[in-house]
Amino acid sequence: MSLSNPSQVLLRNSELLIAKSPLLINLPEDGFIDAYVDIHKPDSISCFNTNFIDYQAIIKKHGSSSNKNNVQTTFASTYQTDTCHDLVIITFPKSKAELNFTLAIIAHCIDETTKILLVGEKKGGIQSAEKLTQNILSCCQKVDAARHCMLFVGLFEPEKLSVVFNLQDWFKKYHIVVEGIELTIASLPGVFSQQKLDVGTSLLLSNLPDKIVGKVLDFGCGAGVISCFIGKKFNEANLSLLDVSALALTSAKESLALNNLAGNVFPSNSLSDVNEHYHHVVSNPPFHQGVKTHYQASEDFLAGINQKLNKQGNITIVANSFLRYQPIMEAHIGNTRVITKEKGFTIYQAQLSSK
Incomplete structure (x- = not known):
């Protein structure tokens, strides 16, 4: 190198x-x-x-x-x-x-x-x-x-x-209410959406599957907003959260604790350390590495996540509307629907094709 x-x-x-x-x-x-x-x-x-x-x-x-x-x-x-x-x-x-x-x-x-x-x-x-x-x-x-x-x-x-x-002195903590569900989020410096709920994640939370049961993977969890919402709304969800950032992982653990939730929080380079299979995968996938825009990690995630889904498993993501993720999801996962397009973001949901 x-x-x-x-x-x-x-x-x-x-x-x-x-x-x-x-x-x-x-x-x-x-x-x-x-x-x-x-x-x-x-x-x-x-x-x-x-x-x-x-x-x-x-x-x-x-x-x-x-x-x-x-x-x-x-x-x-x-x-x-x-x-x-x-x-x-x-x-x-x-x-x-x-x-x-x-x-x-x-x-x-x-x-x-x-x-x-x-x-x-x-x-x-x-x-x-x-x-x-x-x-x-x-x-x-x-x-x-x-x-x-x-x-x-x-x-x-x-x-x-x-x-x-x-460490507690460095957490930024804020409260959000989404669909009547109140959450407290804790985030360390450098973690995405440190001080407020971002537009893309807010849209995603309002367009999740009607029912979430079993193992859920929050890919690129950041401060843990998505998992905390799912954990509060769906009592039968078993949460796993991954991120490449140690600051994000520590923030996510703190957010889970503040909302009286439990989850398996672990580091991974894309799917490198994902060893289980999931009923649901939910993500606001990151596309920045340092100061550079970098799409490859998210594209690799979408191309490989089919190997980590249970039979009839599904994935729901939010992405900037200019990103062409739907063809990748169609090719590697299965039928992919556009749930909604709002405020420059698109929600995609894909169902795993029969293996």
């Missing part, structure tokens, strides 16, 4: 990367780790990823407990360690609110001598890094701009951020 543009920008500023125990936050596995080790030979490298796809790629490349580069990898919504890192490299997140959350979760394992590097593509909003971190970092300044990317460096100011991290 060729080095991404942000990784190339990092490596051309090699003098900033000298460290004994660096922490890499949400960096992809693109060859950067190997290049870094060859140049600087740190004692160990810690990788913290909230994206399951990136985590899996790093595990696949460096996952052995006896790996020569001593790479330690974590997939979670928060980071815990006894190590004091002397360098932290952060991929600038899509959600600006997520940046300060990320700095808060590492406050316990850095000090005033720790270099903080922020790297990202210009179109991802990294130009605002200095302003966003002015109450947490000192001397945050741009040190490079190349390949449509920017690199900032700063130092941590311990007195500006408590080293005692409380």
